[in-house]
Amino acid sequence: MNERLEAMKKRVREREHAKLRQDIEVQPDNDRYEREGVSWHGRMSDSFRALCEAEKPIILDGERIVFTRTIKGIPTPAEPPEVRAAREKGNGSVGVANISANWDLAVSQGLLKRREIAAASLERMADDEEAVQSMTACIEVIDAALDLAARYADEARAQGRDDLAEILDHVPAHPPRTFHEALQSFKFLHSLTWMQPTAHVTLGRFDQYMLPYYQADLDAGRITEDEAYELLCELFISFNKDNDLYPGVQQGDNGQSIMLGGVKPEDGSCAVNALTYLIMRVSHDVNMIDPKINLRVDTNTELDLLIEAAKLTRRGLGFPQYANDDVEIQSLVNAGYDLEDARDYVVAACWEFIIPSVALDVPNINAVNFLAAADTAIREGLAAQDDFDGIMDRTRQNIFDQVDVYVASWRRWSLYHPYPWYTVLMSNCLETGRDANRGGVKYYNCGIHGSGSANGADALAAVKTFVFDNSVIERGDLMTALVTNFENDEPLRKKLLNEGPKVGNNDDYVDDILIKLFNDFADACESHKTDIGRSTVVRPGTGSAMYYVSLVRCKQEEMMEPVVEGASADGRHKGDFIGSSLAPSPGVQIRGPVSVLQSFSKIDYSRICNGGPITMELADTVFRDEDAIRKVAMLIRTFVELGCQQLQINTLNVETLQDAKAHPELHKNLIVRVWGWSGYFCELDEPYQDHIIGRHMLAM
Numbered sequence: 001m002n003e004r005l006e007a008m009k010k011r012v013r014e015r016e017h018a019k020l021r022q023d024i025e026v027q028p029d030n031d032r033y034e035r036e037g038v039s040w041h042g043r044m045s046d047s048f049r050a051l052c053e054a055e056k057p058i059i060l061d062g063e064r065i066v067f068t069r070t071i072k073g074i075p076t077p078a079e080p081p082e083v084r085a086a087r088e089k090g091n092g093s094v095g096v097a098n099i100s101a102n103w104d105l106a107v108s109q110g111l112l113k114r115r116e117i118a119a120a121s122l123e124r125m126a127d128d129e130e131a132v133q134s135m136t137a138c139i140e141v142i143d144a145a146l147d148l149a150a151r152y153a154d155e156a157r158a159q160g161r162d163d164l165a166e167i168l169d170h171v172p173a174h175p176p177r178t179f180h181e182a183l184q185s186f187k188f189l190h191s192l193t194w195m196q197p198t199a200h201v202t203l204g205r206f207d208q209y210m211l212p213y214y215q216a217d218l219d220a221g222r223i224t225e226d227e228a229y230e231l232l233c234e235l236f237i238s239f240n241k242d243n244d245l246y247p248g249v250q251q252g253d254n255g256q257s258i259m260l261g262g263v264k265p266e267d268g269s270c271a272v273n274a275l276t277y278l279i280m281r282v283s284h285d286v287n288m289i290d291p292k293i294n295l296r297v298d299t300n301t302e303l304d305l306l307i308e309a310a311k312l313t314r315r316g317l318g319f320p321q322y323a324n325d326d327v328e329i330q331s332l333v334n335a336g337y338d339l340e341d342a343r344d345y346v347v348a349a350c351w352e353f354i355i356p357s358v359a360l361d362v363p364n365i366n367a368v369n370f371l372a373a374a375d376t377a378i379r380e381g382l383a384a385q386d387d388f389d390g391i392m393d394r395t396r397q398n399i400f401d402q403v404d405v406y407v408a409s410w411r412r413w414s415l416y417h418p419y420p421w422y423t424v425l426m427s428n429c430l431e432t433g434r435d436a437n438r439g440g441v442k443y444y445n446c447g448i449h450g451s452g453s454a455n456g457a458d459a460l461a462a463v464k465t466f467v468f469d470n471s472v473i474e475r476g477d478l479m480t481a482l483v484t485n486f487e488n489d490e491p492l493r494k495k496l497l498n499e500g501p502k503v504g505n506n507d508d509y510v511d512d513i514l515i516k517l518f519n520d521f522a523d524a525c526e527s528h529k530t531d532i533g534r535s536t537v538v539r540p541g542t543g544s545a546m547y548y549v550s551l552v553r554c555k556q557e558e559m560m561e562p563v564v565e566g567a568s569a570d571g572r573h574k575g576d577f578i579g580s581s582l583a584p585s586p587g588v589q590i591r592g593p594v595s596v597l598q599s600f601s602k603i604d605y606s607r608i609c610n611g612g613p614i615t616m617e618l619a620d621t622v623f624r625d626e627d628a629i630r631k632v633a634m635l636i637r638t639f640v641e642l643g644c645q646q647l648q649i650n651t652l653n654v655e656t657l658q659d660a661k662a663h664p665e666l667h668k669n670l671i672v673r674v675w676g677w678s679g680y681f682c683e684l685d686e687p688y689q690d691h692i693i694g695r696h697m698l699a700m
Contacts, residue, residue, distance in 0.1 A: 001230075001233055001285050001286070002230065004062050005230065005233050005234060005237065007062070008060075008062060008063070008234065008237050009237050009286065009288070011060070012237055012238075012240050012241050012288075013240075013288075013668075013669065015244070017058070017060065017068050017241055017242075018244075020056075020058055020068065020070055021069070021070050021071065021072055022054070022056060022070045022071055024054065024071065025071075025073050026047070026050050026051045026054045026071060026073065026075045027075060028043065028046070028047045028050070028075045028076065028077035028078065029046065029047075029050070029077075030077060030078040033046075033077060033078065033080075034078070034081075037080075038080075039080065039133040039137075040079065040080050040083060040133075040417070040418050041133040041134050041136070041137035041418045041420060041435065042133065042136065042137055042140075043077035043078070043079075043080070044077065044137060044196070044417075044418050044419065044420055045136075045137035045138070045140040045141050045144075045420045046077070046140065047075040047076070047077045048140075048141045048144060048195060048196055048420065048421060049140055049141065049143075049144040050075060051071060051074070051075055051195050052144040052145060052147065052148045052192075052195070053144070053147070053148075054071055055069070055070055055071060055148060055195075056070045057148070057151045057152040057154070057155040058070060058155075059152070059155055059156055059159055059161065059164070063164075063234070064164065064180070064231065064234055065180075065183055065184050065187050065231065065234050065235050065238060066152060066156075066164065066168075066184070066187070067152075067187050067188055067191040067238070068241060068242065069191070069194075069195075069241075069242040069245055072245055074194075074195060074196065074197055076197045079093070083415055086414075086415055087415070090412055091412055091413070091414050091415050092412055092413040092414070092415065093413065093415035093416070093417045094362065094413045094414075094415065094416050094417060094437065095197060095198065095199075095417045095419075095437075096198050096360060096417070096419045096422055096436070096437055097198055097199040097200045097255070097349075097362075098199070098200045098202070098255060098348035098349050098352060098354065098361075098362070098363060098364065099200075099202065099348070099354060099356075099359065099360050099361070099422070100202040100203075100204040100346045100348075100354060100355075100356035100357070101193070101204070101356065101357065101422065101425035101426055102356060102357035102358075102425060102426055102427045103186060103189070103190075103203070103204050103206075103209050103356075103425070104208070104209035104357075105357070105425075105427060106172075106189050106424070106425045107172070107175075107176060107182055107185045107186050107189065107209065108175055108176075108209075109175060110171065110172060110173050110174040110175045110176075110185075111142050111145060111146055111172050111173050111424075112146075112173050112174060113175075114138075114142060114424050114430060115138075115139055115142045115143070117430040117431060118135045118138045118139050118142070118424070118430045119135070119139060121135050121430055121431060121432070121433040122135040122136060122139070122433070124433075125433045128433060130433070130434070130435075130438070131433030131434065133418075134418065134420070134423065134429075134433060134434060134435045134438070134440075135430070135433055137418065137420035137423075137435075138420045138423050138424050138430060140420070141420045141421045141424060142424060145172070145188075145189075145192055145421075146172075146173055148192075149168055149171075149172060149173065149188060150168075150169075152168050152188075153165045153168035153169045156168055167180065167181050167184050168184070171184055171185035171188070172184075172185040172188045172189055176213055178213065178216075178217055178222060178223070179210070179213040179214045179216075179217045179222075179223055179228060179231065180223075180231055181213075182210060182213035183210070183231055183232070183235050186210075186235075187235060187238060189425065190203070191242070192421060193421060193422065193425070194242070194245070194246060195421075196419060196421050196422070197417075198419065198422070199246070199247045199254075199255065199349075200254065200255025200348060200349035201246075201254075201255055201256065202255050202256070202257050202346060202347070202348060202349065202354075202356075203256060203257060203258045203259075203291055204258070204259060204346050204356045205259050205260075205262070205271075205344070205346055205356065206258045206259070206260070206275075206279065206291075207258075207260050207261070207271075207273060207275040207276045207279055208271060208273075210275060211273050211274075211275050214228055214274070214275055215274075225274075225278065228278065229278060229281065229282060232278065232279065232282040233282050233285065233286055236282055236283065236286045236288070236290070236291060237286055237288065239256050239288075239290040239291050240288045240289065240290045243256065243289075243290055253349065253674070253677050253679070254290070254349070254677070255348065255349030255350075255677075256290040256291045256292060257291060257292045257293075257294055257346075257347050257348070257349065257350075257677075258279070258291045258292065258293055258294065259294045259295075259296060259323075259345075259346040259347060260272075260276045260279060260280070260293060260294065260295050260296065260320070261276050261295050261296040261297065261301070261305070262296030262325055262343070262345075263296075263298075263325060263329075263343050264343070265340045265341070265343040265344040266340065268343055270300065272301075272302070272305060276305070277305070277308055279293070280293065280295075280308050280309065280311075280312050280320070281308075283312060283317070283319075284311065284312050284315050287315060287317065287669075287671075288671075289317070289671055289677075289678045289679055289680065292318075292319050292321070292677055292678055293312065293317075293319040293320040293321070294319070294320055294321045294322075294323060294346075294347050295309050295320040295321070295322055295323070296322075296323050296324075296325050297322055297323070297324060297325065297636065297640055298324065298325040298326045298640060299326055299640055299641060301637075301640070303633060303637070306633035306634075306636050306637060307629060307630060307633045309322070309633070309636065310623075310629045310630075310632040310633040310636065311629060313618075313623075313632060313649050313651060314620075314623035314629065314632075314651060315651070316620065316650075316651040316652070316671060316672075317671050317673075317678055318648065318649075318650050318651075318671065318672060318673025318674075318677075318678040319648070319673070319678060321347070321351060321613060321646065321647070321648040321676070322613075322636055322639065322646065322647040322648070323345075323347065323353070323611075323645070323646050324639070324640050324643070324644060324645055324646065324647075326640065326643070327605045327606075327643055327644070327645045328342075328345060328353055328605075328609065328611075328645055328646075329342045329343055329345070330342075330606060331353075331605055331606055331607070331608065331609040331645070332345060332353065332355075332609050334606055334607065334609070335445070335537050335539060335609045336445075336536055336537050337355060337443065338442075341355045341358060341359075341442070341443075342355070344356060344357075347611065347676075348363055348364075349676065349677065350543065350545060350611075350675060350676020350677055351543050351581070351611040351612055351613050351646055351648075351676040352364060352447060352541065352543070352610055352611045352676075353609060353610065353611045355442075355443060357426060357427040357441075358426070358427050358428070358441050358442040358443065359441055359442060359443035359444075359445075360436060360437055360441050360443070360444055361443055361444065361445045361446065361447065361539070362444075362445075362446045362447070363445075363446070363447030363539060363541070363610055363611070364447060364448075364449060364545065365406055365409070365410050365446045365447065365448060366402075366405075366406040366409070366448055366449070366560060366561055367448060367449035367450065367451045367544065367545065367547045367551070367561055368399055368402050368403065368448055368449070368450050368451065368521055368524075368540075368561075369402065369451055369452055369547070369551050369561050369562050369563075369564065370399070370450060370451065370452045370453045370455070370456030370457070370517050370521075371451075371452035371455040371456040371459065371551070371552075371564050371568060371570075371578055372398070372402075372452070372456075372551065372561075372562035372563065372564050373395050373398035373399045373402065373456060373517075373562075374395050374398075374455075374456040374457075374459045374460050374517075374568075374569075375456075375459060375482075375564050375566075375568050375569070376394070376398055376562070377391050377392070377394035377395040377397075377398055377460075378391055378459060378460070378463055378482075378569050379479065379482065380394060381394050382463075382467070382475045382478065382479050383479065385475075387468070388463065388464050388467075388468045391460070391463065392460070392513075392516065395456075395460065395517070395520070396516075396520040396523075398562075399517070399520045399521055399524050400520070400523075400524040400527070402524075402561070402562065403448065403521070403524035403525055403527075403528070403538070404524075404528075405560070406448055406560075407528045407531065407532055407538060409560070410446055410532060410533060410535070411531065411532065411533045413533070414533060416435075416437045416438045417437055418435045418437060418438060419435065419436055419437050420435070422436050422437070423435045423436040423437075423440060426440060426441055427441070428440065428441070429441065443536075444534045444535055444536075445535045445536060445537045445538070445539055446532065446535045446538055446539065447538070447539035447540070447541055447610035448521075448525065448538060448539070448540060448541060448610070449541050449542075449543045449544060449545055449547065449610070449612065450518065450521055450540060450541055450542050450543065450544075450608075450612060451543075451544035451545075451547040451548065451551055451578070451581075452544070452547075452548070452551060452564075452578040452579070453503075453514060453517055453518065453542065453579075453582065454502075454503040454504065454514070454578075454579045454582070454583060454584050454585045455568065455570050455572060455578045455579060455585045456517055457503050457510050457511075457513040457514040457517060458500065458501070458502050458503055458510060458570035458571075458585050458588070459568050459569040459570040459572075460513050460569075461500055461501045461502075461509060461510035461513055462496045462500035462501075462569045462570055462571070463478070463569050464509075464513075465500055465501060465509075466478075466495065466496070466500065472495075473492065473495070477489075477492065478492070478569065481493065481567070482566060482567050482568070482569065483566070485566060485567045485573060485574045486567055486573065493567075493571050493573075494571065495571075496569060496570060496571035497570065497571025497572075497587060497588065498571070498588075498589065500570070500571070502584060502585065502588040502589070502590070503584055503585065503599050503600075504583075504584030504585075504588070504590045504591075504595060504596045504599050504600075504696075505589075505590060505591050505595050505599065506591070506595040506598035506599050507599070508602075511599050511602050512602075514599070514600075514602070514603065515602050515603060515604065518540070518542070518603050518604065518607075518608060519604060519607070521540045521608075522540050522604070522607035522608060524540075525537075525538040525539065525540045526538075526607075539609050539610040540607070540608050540609075540610055541608065541609075541610025541611050541612045542581060542582050542603065542608055542610075542611070542612030542613075542645070542646075543581045543610070543611055543612025543613070543675070543676065544578075544579070544580050544581045544612065544675065545675050545676065546675065547561065548577055548578050548579065548580045548581075548675070548691060549577065549687045549688065549691060550563075551563055551564060551578065552564050552575060552576065552577060552578055553575060553687060564578075570585055570588075571587075572585070572587075577687075577690075577691045577694065579615075580615045580675055580691070580695070581612045581613050581614070581615045581675065581676075582600045582603075582612060582613060582614040582615060583596075583614070583615040583616065583695070583696070584596060584599075584696055586691075586694055586695065586696070587694070590696055590698065592698060592699065593616055593618070593635055593698045594635070594638060596614065596616055596698070597614060597635075597638060597639050597642050597644055597647075598642060600614045600644055601642035601643050601644045603645075605643070605644075605645045608645070611645070611646055612646065613645075613646040613647055613648040613676070614639070614644055614645075614646065614647045614648070615648050615650070615673075616647075616648075616649055616650070616696070616698055617649075617650045617651075617652050617695045617696055617697050617698060618632070618649055618650070618651055618652070618697070618698055618699075619651075619652065619653065619654075619697050619698075619699060620651050620652065620653045621653075622651075622699065623651065632649075648673060648676075650672060650673040650692075650695070652672065652692070652695075652697065654693060654697060656670065657670075657672070657681065657689070657692065657693045658693060660681050660682055661681075661682075661686075661689055661693070664682035667681065667682055668680065668682060670682060672684075672692050673692075674688055674692070
């Protein structure tokens with residue numbers, strides 16, 4: 001990157017722009033809303049308008065793509081009386097997060113066209129109260145956005161930036177004429193999306209919807225690849241500017257994920273293009289936590305692309321995360337998604353597979369705790385003198401019970417929060433006069449994570465091996481050890497930990513148990529078809545999110561999910577972490593990365609569409625030369641050929657991590673993969689730092 005971009009990156013990391021934030025809080029006009037009986041739609045749009053009006057246009061030195069937040073808080077208006085009354089009866093409201101807008105449509109049409117469509121629906125559906133409320137709100141938020149863009153143009157003129165003023169006069173109101181205008185339009189629209197009560201605003205298939213503008217400029221001689229590279233670098237740096245204001249479990253957990261590659265939805269042909277490669281180069285050089293890169297691959301993916309991806313992996317950002325089209329597209333179709341929609345899939349904040357433009361799925365309503373299901377079954381089954389099949393039956397029932405609780409809770413979330421701005425950005429909502437969260441899109445499914453699968457399978461395999469098959473551990477001895485957290489019985493714990501079959505070694509003995517756990521999970525989800533509210537399917541997943549900490553460290557009264565509060569039969573001490581998503585249990589002996597892929601490839605992903613990556617850590621010394629880069633690329637190809645679903649690779653140096661924990665001031669820019677997102681190591685809470693330091697370091 002050139003000096004201008006390096007200086008811009010430095011200012012962003014040092015949060016110099018934060019000094020320009022206004023010390024004001026925009027309050028919703030709740031008294032007027034109550035007095036005038038303003039609809040829920042109207043309350044949302046009016047609060048959005050007030051926030052836009054309070055924003056101060058900021059154009060920093062040297063910026064060519066602009067938007068900087070100056071107000072930290074987001075006004076959340078009071079709900080209407082009828083909604084509050086429903087809440088008192090036990091109903092909850094469903095907000096919007098983890099979705100991907102139709103950025104292609106919003107950018108290419110421009111806001112004036114979107115306003116025209118909303119106005120036409122308002123006129124056509126004048127007798128439909130819901131449509132009138134929704135479309136009136138959409139027009140109000142469009143007008144507020146256009147007014148803010150006009151004030152940005154005025155600020156550019158005031159600074160003598162006539163070139164930038166010309167761009168801001170044109171977009172986002174009108175269709176972009178150039179690649180630069182397309183990027184500016186997107187930046188404006190995307191930034192405004194954070195100015196409503198939402199979370200995890202994804203970026204979708206960026207290399208697809210930006211390609212026409214890039215290609216047109218190249219063909220017309222208006223831009224060179226190097227000039228496009230510079231614009232993209234600036235845009236990517238800007239994604240890190242206000243991300244401290246975005247909600248998440250930890251800093252960096254904000255959902256700014258890009259999906260690259262894949263296939264075209266209309267015919268399934270390869271969608272990889274010049275921007276796919278350029279964006280990975282930009283991400284490598286910018287070297288910041290946002291945006292998070294995801295890459296769709298299949299058996300036909302060119303080795304050159306995998307090598308470029310491996311080079312980005314070497315950078316240590318924790319991405320790209322890889323998704324296997326050969327597996328996931330069919331899995332989504334099996335779950336009821338149209339083929340064309342399934343081919344267009346992206347990821348949500350972390351790894352959850354979602355459909356852009358036409359879906360408001362909630363892919364993370366809760367998490368099944370496989371270790372808890374197994375641990376409870378083991379304790380109760382041993383006490384009841386069950387055989388091993390009886391313990392497995394108890395485990396299956398525990399999984400069903402967890403899913404039943406989550407679905408029952410989901411049914412109570414029946415108040416659908418309107419989102420006028422998101423409605424402007426989604427497909428078919430303006431045409432049908434319906435808010436995106438209130439009937440405007442095609443899909444409203446829900447998903448459940450699957451956490452602690454390797455630990456759960458390992459615990460069950462240990463019981464099967466040592467108690468039943470080999471009879472070398474007595475029931476009572478194991479029960480006592482679990483109750484006492486292996487106090488005075490370290491040899492037994494080491495036997496469970498070091499001598500039992502472990503997921504990650506391509507051992508069918510334990511892998512078959514892993515397969516059964518996920519089949520039971522799929523059965524439990526598929527048992528709910530008509531009792532899941534507006535959803536048509538409950539999507540099982542393989543991800544853990546933050547649950548790899550909370551499900552073993554939190555108290556049960558703090559969690560809806562069952563917590564494993566004691567030791568477990570896999571040799572785990574009380575409070576020790578469980579694996580992240582699809583990863584071997586922490587502390588066990590693993591043969592290598594290929595055996596990890598082989599174990600997890602055995603899961604029947606045709607029934608598991610929600611997502612959750614095989615997670616592995618490679619020592620940074622693995623990437624010693626170009627030949628080593630090629631080997632990592634071949635590992636990614638092996639992941640595809642084995643039929644795995646999703647993969648993320650973290651490049652780590654344990655000594656560096658330990659030093660960063662001791663001396664954070666020396667490692668402010670150290671980036672790691674936390675779960676489905678990347679963050680700055682020194683900004684993480686200590687449990688997450690410890691988990692990352694303790695993960696398996698695999699060699700090649």
